[in-house]
Amino acid sequence: VVWFRRDLRLDDNPAWADAVAGGGEVVALFVVDPVLFDRAAPLRRAQLVAELAALDDDLRHRTGGRLHVRHGDPRHVVPAVAAEAGAGAVVAWNADVGPYATRRDRAVAAGLELPPRTWYGSLVHRPGAVLTGKGTLSRVFTAFHRVWLRTPWDPWPDGPAAGATEGPRVAGDPGQGLPEAGANPPQRAGAAAALARLDAFLPHLDRYPDDRDRPDLDATSGLSVDLKLGTLSPRAVVRAVEGAPGAEPFVRQLAWRDWYAHLLAERPDLPTTAMQARFDAIAWRDDPDAVQAWREGRTGVPIVDAGMRQLAATGRLHGRVRMLCASFLVKNLLVDWRVGERHLRHLLLDGDLAQNVGNWQWVAGTGPDAAPYDRIFNPVLQARRHDPDGTYVRTWVPELAELAAPGVHAPWELGPLELAAAGVVLGDTYPAPLVDLGESRARALAAYRAAPKLPG
Numbered sequence: 001v002v003w004f005r006r007d008l009r010l011d012d013n014p015a016w017a018d019a020v021a022g023g024g025e026v027v028a029l030f031v032v033d034p035v036l037f038d039r040a041a042p043l044r045r046a047q048l049v050a051e052l053a054a055l056d057d058d059l060r061h062r063t064g065g066r067l068h069v070r071h072g073d074p075r076h077v078v079p080a081v082a083a084e085a086g087a088g089a090v091v092a093w094n095a096d097v098g099p100y101a102t103r104r105d106r107a108v109a110a111g112l113e114l115p116p117r118t119w120y121g122s123l124v125h126r127p128g129a130v131l132t133g134k135g136t137l138s139r140v141f142t143a144f145h146r147v148w149l150r151t152p153w154d155p156w157p158d159g160p161a162a163g164a165t166e167g168p169r170v171a172g173d174p175g176q177g178l179p180e181a182g183a184n185p186p187q188r189a190g191a192a193a194a195l196a197r198l199d200a201f202l203p204h205l206d207r208y209p210d211d212r213d214r215p216d217l218d219a220t221s222g223l224s225v226d227l228k229l230g231t232l233s234p235r236a237v238v239r240a241v242e243g244a245p246g247a248e249p250f251v252r253q254l255a256w257r258d259w260y261a262h263l264l265a266e267r268p269d270l271p272t273t274a275m276q277a278r279f280d281a282i283a284w285r286d287d288p289d290a291v292q293a294w295r296e297g298r299t300g301v302p303i304v305d306a307g308m309r310q311l312a313a314t315g316r317l318h319g320r321v322r323m324l325c326a327s328f329l330v331k332n333l334l335v336d337w338r339v340g341e342r343h344l345r346h347l348l349l350d351g352d353l354a355q356n357v358g359n360w361q362w363v364a365g366t367g368p369d370a371a372p373y374d375r376i377f378n379p380v381l382q383a384r385r386h387d388p389d390g391t392y393v394r395t396w397v398p399e400l401a402e403l404a405a406p407g408v409h410a411p412w413e414l415g416p417l418e419l420a421a422a423g424v425v426l427g428d429t430y431p432a433p434l435v436d437l438g439e440s441r442a443r444a445l446a447a448y449r450a451a452p453k454l455p456g
């Protein structure tokens with residue numbers, strides 16, 4: 001039994017290759033777990049269902065078998081499917097690092113007749129493979145990255161031996177079938193479409209170092225959804241770009257991805273606890289109206305509002321703008337980073353516990369190797385640097401469509417005539433800023449400084 005989870009592909013998938021190498025009949029299982037499925041926003045659910053349909057298609061075309069879909073609690077369903085497959089059935093899967101997944105997998109393993117075979121097909125390196133000379137996971141990214149680069153990849157199985165006359169034998173029972181998608185998937189589904197997206201990005205890789213922070217350009221790979229759902233293997237991405245101009249800073253991002261996953265594997269409390277424990281003493285503000293305005297893109301700070309509206313409408317959000325939206329919530333509104341983390345994780349198409357928590361803690365300055373808390377982004381200066389013509393802001397904040405850059409990034413700095421000529425009335429057609437950026441910055445610094453230093 002191969003239990004697919006967030007590794008929805010047949011190539012470059014160690015659990016799948018391992019299972020089919022034996023030559024026996026394989027059940028390709030996916031369990032729709034309501035705990036995870038019901039919590040995802042509609043667009044992410046739609047993408048997942050489309051990916052499952054595409055995996056089913058791939059199985060049909062390549063093996064004649066079907067994806068066997070069951071609904072329920074995997075702790076009961078997986079052992080039941082293994083038992084139905086017959087005595088001596090072995091279950092293989094690609095492991096995950098989140099606390100829920102880890103607990104669930106332990107419970108599933110305990111219910112199986114034989115120990116499962118597990119791999120880490122969603123990461124370049126498995127947790128525990130990238131350690132310092134002292135045998136620990138580095139809390140400093142640059143040190144982790146140095147070791148990550150020189151650590152040889154654990155071998156993954158190749159699947160059926162070369163020259164095998166028959167493909168894998170896959171069971172043909174579709175089980176309970178796929179859940180209702182409820183919406184159209186935001187991007188073309190399937191491993192072939194993911195590879196096509198990777199191929200389409202390669203000619204632009206050389207511009208990545210210069211343009212990746214520009215939300216007004218289409219300059220990043222857009223592969224995070226494929227990496228999250230596993231329609232693409234991270235190793236395939238590294239192999240595809242190796243040696244090309246622009247590859248180094250791009251591959252470095254995949255090392256961040258591994259690092260956050262390794263950290264969560266080691267510290268399952270990270271979604272709820274500041275890695276630098278003293279910052280859990282910060283007196284966060286309880287301000288539901290401000291949080292609601294942030295969620296709906298009504299803060300009066302155009303780059304933040306543009307980002308939050310793009311997120312709500314599409315489930316996507318450019319990486320630089322994620323930082324600015326997160327920083328505004330945590331530093332300027334002084335709202336607990338966990339509030340924002342939950343919101344983004346629910347809506348993002350690439351929403352991923354390890355990546356989201358790691359990045360939120362980085363922005364909040366509470367995590368490992370975080371930005372020092374006193375380096376607070378100024379969203380206006382950032383917007384002027386990274387969205388120089390204001391194109392991104394005007395796309396998502398149409399109330400400001402008649403304003404040019406640099407004014408569009410801080411309409412409160414403009415005179416009444418200029419605003420009137422663009423049809424903007426602050427506080428009416430577009431909100432006045434929720435907070436003064438300078439004052440709220442000072443308030444954040446004071447709150448962070450007041451957090452007591454803890455012994456040790």
Ligand SMILES: Cc1cc2nc3c(=O)[nH]c(=O)nc-3n(C[C@H](O)[C@H](O)[C@H](O)COP(=O)(O)OP(=O)(O)OC[C@H]3O[C@@H](n4cnc5c(N)ncnc54)[C@H](O)[C@@H]3O)c2cc1C
Binds near residue numbers: 228
């Ligand atoms: C507050 C906040 C929350 C985030 N939440 C998530 C999340 O839930 N899921 C997620 O996949 N990414 C998250 N990120 C990281 C990053 O913003 C996205 O991975 C990236 O924007 C996706 O776009 P891309 O595929 O075009 O990235 P590219 O720039 O093309 O990068 C290539 C790949 O590298 C990885 N990567 C890039 N940046 C980062 C990073 N900062 N940390 C870890 N991996 C990275 C991603 O897998 C990405 O697909 C978050 C960042 C911030 C600041």
